Amino acid sequence: MLHLDKVSKHFGGLPALDQVSFSVPRGQVTALIGPNGAGKSTLINCMTGVLEPTSGSIRFIDQQLVGQAAHTIARLGIARTFQNLKLFPRLSVLDNVLTGLNCEAGASMTLAMLRLPYLRHRERRLKLRALEALDRFGLADKSRVPVEVLAYGDKKRVELARACVAEPLLVLLDEPVAGLNSEETAAVGEQLKRLRTAGQTLLLVEHDMELVMEIADQVVVLDSGRCIARGTPNEVRNNPLVLEAYLGQMEATA
Ligand SMILES: Nc1ncnc2c1ncn2[C@@H]1O[C@H](COP(=O)(O)OP(=O)(O)OP(=O)(O)O)[C@@H](O)[C@H]1O
Ligand SMILES: [Mg+2]
Incomplete structure (x- = not known):
């Protein structure tokens, strides 16, 4: 490969x-x-x-x-994790994992602000995929928690979930x-x-x-x-x- x-x-x-x-x-x-x-x-x-x-x-x-x-x-x-974590500490676990899907999010700021139904639908689908990844990596119960309060081991798993969420x-x-x-x-x-x-x-x-x-x-x-x-x-x-x-x-x- x-x-x-x-x-x-x-x-x-x-x-x-x-x-x-x-x-x-x-x-x-x-x-x-x-x-x-x-x-x-x-x-x-x-x-x-x-x-x-x-x-x-x-x-x-x-x-x-x-x-x-x-x-x-x-x-x-191709997705990766970092030796020294590169997460967004103030964002929730779910939002951090969603950043792993931003290649697919694709809507411009203007379009996003219009809240068109098809965009809302796509947003929901991306969120479901992120939640599914959190579930796979044993983080489902922490989805709303800001990353900065997590233990180091959980942070490492958030990186793994973010790397894998888009099925690279x-x-x-x-x-x-x-x-x-x-x-x-x-x-x-x-x-x-x-x-x-x-x-x-x-x-x-x-x-x-x-x-x-x-x-x-x-x-x-x-x-x-x-x-x-x-x-x-x-x-x-x-x-x-x-x-x-x-x-x-x-x-x-x-
Ligand atoms: N941006 C940089 N500028 C200058 N030298 C660098 C830079 N990045 C790495 N190096 C040097 O390149 C060499 C390889 O570093 P690298 O971080 O790739 O090693 P590593 O195998 O990942 O080590 P570790 O197991 O400690 O993580 C080292 O000598 C390091 O000092
Ligand atoms: Mg290294």
Whole structure:
């Protein structure tokens, strides 16, 4: 579904990504792992049009994503969550999830103010879809609550619901369980497994190896901007290059 070919991104001459190539197959979970600073979030930002790669190609089905604006890429059916939440804290949970449907809302301000019956009908349909997504992610009873009062785990689930509400073809998740306690991690893990069973194509950036080993079909390992390994969870777990990369990080932080 997604093909990366020699993607590089330099910040002021320093390479954050160096000729990264791999594919994300349709209907599978691809995990992207690697030590802190490996370039995982930078890669997601390049895939979603937040950053433009310095060189290389990112093809999504039959479209070239490099050079396209973020909103165009979203419209093609790629949704994401953020490592550091990007929600609207004062808005309700429901309104936050509705923003995930704004590609489809489509009415101009003037038209919206006219409150035409067909627009009211469309608004109701979008709201029903958002409520249905909240239900799927276990947030139905919190739909009217402002996001700012939620626990961190619930906020992470609001982001997931917002990413999935428009039924995107591909969902990119940047550390969906980071900062969650074990109970919250298990709850999000269950939801990710359900998405996988439903055939949702996922790219999962995650440090929680237990979760990665459990749900990933393939694992891609980045280290210092380079792709150092690719394979099934078991193949990658036993790869000496991967062990060395993580050992390097542990020594650096010790
Ligand atoms: N906007 C930026 N300007 C300059 N350097 C950046 C920028 N964004 C990222 N970098 C650098 O690029 C490298 C990769 O960062 P990135 O955030 O992609 O890593 P990561 O794999 O997501 O790490 P983590 O696991 O900590 O989230 C780092 O050295 C980082 O400092
Ligand atoms: Mg990151």
